[in-house]
Amino acid sequence: MRGVPYALEGSFPHTRFxxxxxxxxxxxxxxxxxxxxxxxLRKLYDELCALGLSLDIxxxxxxxxxxxxxxxxxxxxxxxxxLDAAGTDTRNYGGIAGLKELxxxxxxxxxxxxxxxxxxxxxSLTLMHDVTVAxxxxxxxxxxxxxxxxxxxxFLCPAPGYxxxxxxxxxxxIEMITVPMNPDGPDVAAxxxxxxxxxxxxxxxxxxxxxxxxGVTFSADVTKALLAVPAxxxxxxxxWDNAYxxxxxVEAPPVPHxxxxxxxxxxxxxxxxxLGSTSKITFAGAGVAFFGSSADNLAWFxxxxxxxxIGPDKVNQLRHVRFFxxxxxxxxxxxxxxxxxxxxxALVLDILDDRLGDAKVADWxxxxxxxxxxxxxxxxAAKRTIELAKNAGIALTAAGSTYPYKQDPRDHxxxxxxxxxxxxxxxxxxxxxxTCVLLAATETLLTTHTD
Numbered sequence: 074m075r076g077v078p079y080a081l082e083g084s085f086p087h088t089r090f091x092x093x094x095x096x097x098x099x100x101x102x103x104x105x106x107x108x109x110x111x112x113x114l115r116k117l118y119d120e121l122c123a124l125g126l127s128l129d130i131x132x133x134x135x136x137x138x139x140x141x142x143x144x145x146x147x148x149x150x151x152x153x154x155x156l157d158a159a160g161t162d163t164r165n166y167g168g169i170a171g172l173k174e175l176x177x178x179x180x181x182x183x184x185x186x187x188x189x190x191x192x193x194x195x196x197s198l199t200l201m202h203d204v205t206v207a208x209x210x211x212x213x214x215x216x217x218x219x220x221x222x223x224x225x226x227x228f229l230c231p232a233p234g235y236x237x238x239x240x241x242x243x244x245x246x247i248e249m250i251t252v253p254m255n256p257d258g259p260d261v262a263a264x265x266x267x268x269x270x271x272x273x274x275x276x277x278x279x280x281x282x283x284x285x286x287x288g289v290t291f292s293a294d295v296t297k298a299l300l301a302v303p304a305x306x307x308x309x310x311x312x313w314d315n316a317y318x319x320x321x322x323v324e325a326p327p328v329p330h331x332x333x334x335x336x337x338x339x340x341x342x343x344x345x346x347x348l349g350s351t352s353k354i355t356f357a358g359a360g361v362a363f364f365g366s367s368a369d370n371l372a373w374f375x376x377x378x379x380x381x382x383i384g385p386d387k388v389n390q391l392r393h394v395r396f397f398x399x400x401x402x403x404x405x406x407x408x409x410x411x412x413x414x415x416x417x418x419a420l421v422l423d424i425l426d427d428r429l430g431d432a433k434v435a436d437w438x439x440x441x442x443x444x445x446x447x448x449x450x451x452x453x454a455a456k457r458t459i460e461l462a463k464n465a466g467i468a469l470t471a472a473g474s475t476y477p478y479k480q481d482p483r484d485h486x487x488x489x490x491x492x493x494x495x496x497x498x499x500x501x502x503x504x505x506x507x508t509c510v511l512l513a514a515t516e517t518l519l520t521t522h523t524d
Contacts, residue, residue: 075245080383080399087145087515088421088446091502093257094121097431097432097477098432098433099432099433099434099511099514099515100433100434100518101377102518103285103407104192104325104519105521107279107515107518107519107522108515108519110511110515111448111512111515111516111519114437114511114512114515115291115415117381117508118171118461118465118508118509118512121354121465121505121508122464122465122466123463124466124501125503126465126466126467126502127466127506128216128466128467128468128494128498128501128502128505129468129469129493129494130173130467130469130490130491130493130494130499130502130506131468131469131470131471131490131514132442132470132490133285133291133353133444133490133492133493134357134491134492134493135353135357135492135493136218136413136492136493136494136495137431138222138413139353139410139413139414139467139492140343140356140357141183142409142410142413143354143355143356143396144218144405145394146177146355146359146393146395146396146524147165148156148213148355149391149392149395149396150163150388150392150395152162154171154391154433154481155173155388156393157172157173157238157375157391158173158174159173160164161387163387163391164388165391166324166383166384166385167355167383167384168192168193168342168385168387169375169378169379169383169384169385170192170375171191171192171193171380171385172192172323172387172390172391173187173385174394175192175292175361175390175391175393175394176190176192176363176401178399178403179192179351179361179363179400179403180365180485181363182317182318182319182329182349182403183315183347183363183464184328184329184330184332184333184347184350185331185333185347185363185365188368189333189365189366189367189368189371190347190363190364190365190373191361191363191365191371191375191411192363192385192390193361193362193363193364193378194361194362194385194386195350195352195358195360195361195362195386196350196352196360196362196365197314197316197348197349197352197362197364197391198237198241198346198374199331199351199384200361200362200363200364201238201312201314201346202241202349203236203377203378203518204374205241205242205245205247206245206362207373207374207377207378208220208275208308208310208352208501209221209226209245210280211377212246213273213309213343213370213373214306214307214308214343214369214370214373215307215343216307217307217308217493220275220292220308222349223273224457226245226246226247226248226273226275227248227249227250227252227271227274227276228242228249228250228273228274228275228276228277229251229252229259229264229267229268229274229276229277229286229418230242230249230251230252230278230280230332230476230477231251231252231254231260231277231279232251232252232253232254232454232475232476232477233287233476233486234253234254234280234284234285234286234431234446234475234476234490235278235280235286235314235325235475235477236470236474236475236479237488238278238312238314238516239278239476239477239478240355242276242278242477243477243478247275248273249478250274250477251476251477251482252264252267252437252521254284254287254289255295256289257290257291257292257294257295258279258281258288258289258290258291258292258295258296259277259279259291259294259295259299261295261298261299264277264299264302265302265303265350268303268304268305268306268309269302269305270305270306271305271306272306273306273400274304274305274306274307274309275309276308276310276311276312277299277309277311277312278312278314278363279299279311279312279313279314279318280314280315280317281296281312281313281314281315281494282315282317282318282326282327282329282369283326283440283441283442283443283444284319284441284443285316285317285443285444285445285473286438286445286446286447286488286489287389287438287440287445287447288438288440288441288443288446290441290442290447291330296330296332296335296519297339298333299311299334299337299346300336300341301339301340301341305398305524306345309344310343310344310345310346311344311345311346312346312348313327313332313345313346313347313348314351315349316347316349316350316353317401317442317443318349318351318355318445319354319404319407320353320407320410320442320443320444321407321411321441321442322411322414322415322418322441322443323335323411323442324441325404326407326442328354332345332347333345333365333367336367337367342367342369343367343369343370345366345367346364346365346366347363347364347365347372348363348364349362349363350362350363351393353403353439353444354403354406354407354410355378355393355396359389360388361385361389361393362378362502369402370522371480373418383458386497399449401502411497413490414460414491415497417491417492417494417499418440418446418491420491420496420499420500420503421446421489421491421499421503422437422439422446424500424503424504425437425446425448425503425505425507428504428511428514429507429510429511430506432511432514434448434451434454434511434514434518435448435449435450435510436448436451436515437449437489442483444445444489444490445488445490445491446484446491447486447488447489447490448487448488448489448510449485449486449487450487450510450513450514450516451485451513452483452484452485452517452519453479453483453484453485453517454485454510454513454514455481455484455485455486455487455517456484456515457513457516457517458506458510458513459471459472459487459509460498461509461512462505462506465505465509467502467505467506467509469480469488469489469506470487470488470490471489472484472487472514473486474488475488477524489506490504491503508523
């Protein structure tokens with residue numbers, strides 16, 4: 074923020090802001106200065122509302138130009154190309170583990186041996202849901218009884234985190250316990266203390282690479298510590314949702330940790346469920362999802378999966394094999410995604426720095442990959458910021474969504490999703506969001522000002 078009063082110039086969608094006035098830290102302002110600043114911001118906000126915007130940055134969806142990168146899939150496989158490398162007719166039933174060629178490609182990218190990976194359906198979220206249902210109804214290979222027969226089932230939820238993870242557990246009445254996120258992963262000390270003492274804690278949600286929404290990537294030390302944690306429940310599971318394993322904004326993503334190997338070395342071979350998909354790599358509605366785990370876990374899950382289906386869409390899997398060829402083909406494809414996404418992330422970060430940096434009323438992440446930017450505003454100001462944005466025609470993810478039960482204890486976290494809008498719409502939306510952050514900040518600071 075270089076000065077309080079900004080003025081809108083031009084009209085939607087090419088709205089821009091100009092600077093008038095010196096840089097100011099809002100915390101150093103007197104009450105009178107804050108009120109003057111607030112009055113100027115209200116004028117700016119009224120101009121924003123008058124634009125009649127209808128912009129949505131609530132969810133991390135691929136933009137149309139990203140989807141266009143995979144249009145070659147629409148012509149694959151060819152009319153006479155329906156046999157996999159083993160000669161299996163992909164048009165027919167069977168093959169519940171999915172095509173070996175595709176499992177080899179994504180096994181390399183996820184750090185899982187193809188023998189420990191299945192390819193199934195188009196949504197890893199569905200697999201997370203279904204593996205939880207199987208545990209609730211039947212128990213895991215390490216369970217004394219089905220989870221549903223326990224008095225209480227609890228999951229640990231690093232936060233800020235992924236709202237759809239929390240939705241799965243909440244829908245089943247599983248109690249969620251919030252644990253903090255650190256710059257290198259979740260708080261291992263807090264997790265260790267909880268898991269070692271409470272046998273009702275059965276699960277831990279994590280997004281280990283470019284976490285949603287913080288962008289944190291787990292270090293090797295944190296990962297190994299999580300895999301080695303002594304758990305009171307023999308059937309404690311880590312849902313290793315590596316959704317953004319290859320979604321880098323820099324030259325190369327981190328090398329995936331071999332978590333199944335490390336878990337076995339730590340004496341907990343069944344602890345980890347590795348999950349991923351092509352949903353944001355090719356077509357979100359027609360991708361392939363992956364589930365990796367120990368041999369015991371795979372035998373258990375595919376047994377129950379096989380009751381509901383006779384096999385996955387192997388034609389779609391073959392189409393992906395033909396499209397990519399190998400893991401390097403995926404990496405080359407993701408470089409094209411990066412060319413489209415990196416300017417959007419850079420734009421958002423530039424606007425946040427320019428509009429909010431000097432005001433000292435917010436902090437934000439600088440992710441090297443993934444689909445989100447994590448914005449922390451003043452305590453008590455997130456709901457108000459989102460309300461102001463909504464009234465101005467800018468939709469943000471609902472306040473509290475990144476916490477279990479949608480309860481952000483500090484009311485300070487906002488998830489930004491820069492991927493879907495075009496660059497001009499994104500610029501307009503983020504300039505508007507910055508104005509809302511500043512206006513909400515003046516309101517918050519004036520309620521506590523002692524001047």
